[in-house]
Amino acid sequence: MGVHEQFEAEGGVATRTDDPWITIVWNDPVNLMSYVTHVFQSYFGLPRHEAEARMREVHEHGRSVLSTGPREKMEVDVQAMHSYGLWATLQRSGE
Amino acid sequence: MRGFEARGADAVATLDDEERLVVARIVADVAGLLGADAFGFDNEEYPSSTLTEVDDPFEHLRGLEESIREPSDPAILRLLPNAAPTDREAADEFRRLTDGELRSGKIRRLRRIWEALSSGGDEWVVPADEALATAAALTDVRLVLASRLGLTTDDDADRLHQEIDLATHALETDDERTLSIDPERVWLGMLYQALTWLQESLVQYMAGASEETDV
Numbered sequence: 001m002g003v004h005e006q007f008e009a010e011g012g013v014a015t016r017t018d019d020p021w022i023t024i025v026w027n028d029p030v031n032l033m034s035y036v037t038h039v040f041q042s043y044f045g046l047p048r049h050e051a052e053a054r055m056r057e058v059h060e061h062g063r064s065v066l067s068t069g070p071r072e073k074m075e076v077d078v079q080a081m082h083s084y085g086l087w088a089t090l091q092r093s094g095e
Numbered sequence: 096m097r098g099f100e101a102r103g104a105d106a107v108a109t110l111d112d113e114e115r116l117v118v119a120r121i122v123a124d125v126a127g128l129l130g131a132d133a134f135g136f137d138n139e140e141y142p143s144s145t146l147t148e149v150d151d152p153f154e155h156l157r158g159l160e161e162s163i164r165e166p167s168d169p170a171i172l173r174l175l176p177n178a179a180p181t182d183r184e185a186a187d188e189f190r191r192l193t194d195g196e197l198r199s200g201k202i203r204r205l206r207r208i209w210e211a212l213s214s215g216g217d218e219w220v221v222p223a224d225e226a227l228a229t230a231a232a233l234t235d236v237r238l239v240l241a242s243r244l245g246l247t248t249d250d251d252a253d254r255l256h257q258e259i260d261l262a263t264h265a266l267e268t269d270d271e272r273t274l275s276i277d278p279e280r281v282w283l284g285m286l287y288q289a290l291t292w293l294q295e296s297l298v299q300y301m302a303g304a305s306e307e308t309d310v
Contacts, residue, residue: 027249029241029246029247029248029249029251029252030234030237030238030241030246030252031234032291032294032295032298034295034298034299034302035230035234035294035295035298038227038230038298038301038302038305039227041305042227071185075178075188075189075192075193078178078189079189079192079193079196079197082174082175082176082178082193082197083197083200083201083231084231084234085174085231085234085235085237085238087173087176088176088178089176089177089178089179089180090178090179090185090189091179091181091182091185092182095181
């Protein structure tokens with residue numbers, strides 16, 4: 001889980017406002033709420049209540065921004081989400 | 096069928112012969128869609144996918160510099176979605192960098208399930224460190240079934256449940272004439288529901304396991 005550790009190490013950087021890319025997770029009718037929460041906890045290292053809040057945002061508002069940072073890092077995060085079967089995209093944060 | 100329950104550190108579900116065969120078959124079919132060789136030694140029993148449209152498995156090995164086409168089958172596209180719908184360059188680069196790794200990772204997890212279900216015995220034992228990979232593979236199978244069933248919104252999913260309930264009731268009461276039942280759709284829908292239920296039980300097991308380690 002090198003990716004995960006790397007994310008933890010870069011946690012401070014990930015919220016910098018001048019970082020131009022974001023990872024968005026989108027709602028879909030297939031993924032279970034419990035599963036999405038578990039993936040957010042285990043990949044992004046979120047505490048359970050925070051992971052649940054993000055999952056609800058996805059479910060009720062259709063999308064949630066899960067990470068912010070350099071494009072290469074967002075590619076890693078989106079790839080991880082696709083590997084878990086979640087529907088994720090990346091884009092410049094200003095778009 | 097009995098859903099996953101904790102036994103020691105493992106998660107254990109119980110499936111009879113027919114249930115194991117059906118799940119193993121769909122798992123192999125989804126791997127076939129992703130470009131895997133047929134699972135198992137007996138290729139007669141598991142011919143290449145019945146869900147059709149096998150993408151070229153070696154596509155990602157032929158010149159990494161070339162761009163990789165977006166899958167034309169909506170089910171495969173859901174497993175390997177467009178990562179940047181508003182940015183062609185970013186979407187192409189993402190697919191070029193990740194397509195091979197995502198496919199092989201998904202195929203590896205599906206193969207693991209197929210092996211577990213093909214080894215005989217009613218019990219499907221998933222060690223703790225394979226639980227998330229197994230849940231992820233079940234997601235991939237459900238995504239393919241959902242695509243074939245045309246489930247694109249939460250309402251579609253709710254309607255499927257009603258449809259299956261009605262069809263089951265009609266079949267039980269021998270009232271098939273009054274309903275236009277598509278047996279294949281009902282069968283796929285029931286398989287989708289069974290896998291959803293199995294996956295939910297596995298995720299509950301994982302939630303319980305992580306609570307224990309938190310203490």
